[in-house]
Amino acid sequence: MTTPIDLVAAVQARLRDKIPEATLPDIKGETDFARLIAEKRLPARMPAAFVVAPGWNANYQRRVGAVSHDITQGVAVVLVQSHAGDASGALARASVWPLELAVVTALAGWSPAEGYLAFAATESRLQGLGSAGAAGAVASTLSFVTEWKLHAKEARP
Numbered sequence: 001m002t003t004p005i006d007l008v009a010a011v012q013a014r015l016r017d018k019i020p021e022a023t024l025p026d027i028k029g030e031t032d033f034a035r036l037i038a039e040k041r042l043p044a045r046m047p048a049a050f051v052v053a054p055g056w057n058a059n060y061q062r063r064v065g066a067v068s069h070d071i072t073q074g075v076a077v078v079l080v081q082s083h084a085g086d087a088s089g090a091l092a093r094a095s096v097w098p099l100e101l102a103v104v105t106a107l108a109g110w111s112p113a114e115g116y117l118a119f120a121a122t123e124s125r126l127q128g129l130g131s132a133g134a135a136g137a138v139a140s141t142l143s144f145v146t147e148w149k150l151h152a153k154e155a156r157p
Contacts, residue, residue, distance in 0.1 A: 002115030002148040007075050010112040011051045015077070018106035024049055024099060033078060042137055047081040047099055054143075062154075069150040074143060075119075077103050082137035089128055089136040096140050100124060103142050117147040 008029055015027050026048035033050035036043060056073040079099050083091040108121045123143040128136075 005113045008051045019102045050078040052076050067152050077142045079140045086136040092138040119144040
């Protein structure tokens with residue numbers, strides 16, 4: 001049986017290990033990202049990365065006395081970038097592209113723990129963040145998945 005881990009913490013540690021702080025100075029989590037969205041503001045230091053866990057799916061099989069789960073678990077890295085005076089977002093977009101490549105290189109093919117399959121990159125989405133307080137800001141969301149197994153004994157009343 002695989003021992004479940006905090007996937008967000010593992011991905012944050014991997015990004016800090018593989019991407020120099022000078023390149024990506026701010027790597028935070030879900031609560032920090034939610035706070036920025038709620039306050040409609042940009043991060044104090046940019047570029048910034050926010051690691052979020054959008055959820056998981058499971059397929060299961062019942063056997064006598066046990067249930068086996070094949071779990072597919074997602075993680076997303078949201079990169080936020082802005083350049084003062086660049087209302088079009090062209091400079092922000094140009095500077096976020098190398099960060100996207102650095103994140104994909106750091107995570108794709110990497111297994112976060114024993115029993116987890118290597119991450120597969122599944123999607124990239126780019127959007128403007130003008131409503132977050134700065135015209136020209138962009139966010140790039142990179143999505144990944146891993147798989148692991150969970151076996152449980154069936155509990156009887």
